[in-house]
Amino acid sequence: MGLKTFWKSYKVLIVMGTGLGLVHWGWFHIKSSPIFQVKTEDFVIIDWYLSLHDVAWQKVEVQAM
Template sequence: MGLKTIWKDYKVLIVMGTSLGLVHWGWFYIKSSPIFQVKTEDFVPEPGIVAYVMQSDHKNKEK
């Protein structure tokens, strides 16, 4: 089984496997790039329902 036979029988597997590997490597490289990193603080915003319920409780306590 020579290289010509392997290439002929497994051409799609070789091309698609290499392409898939390179795409995943490129995506990982892009995601880890400092240009695309979001600078976040430790602040986690409250969901809207929590803020609404807290306002409702505050209004009910004033009455």
């Protein structure tokens, strides 16, 4: 089997496999890039804000009863 017949027989698999590999490789690099990393401090601040919001809701519900 020559290279030409191999390419003709498996063209779709070669192109799709390469494309899928490149997409996953790019996704890995995007996910591991420090630009896109979320700091844990942001989560702490959001969690603190949401806990205050929940306390405010609880006070409103108690006053409404």
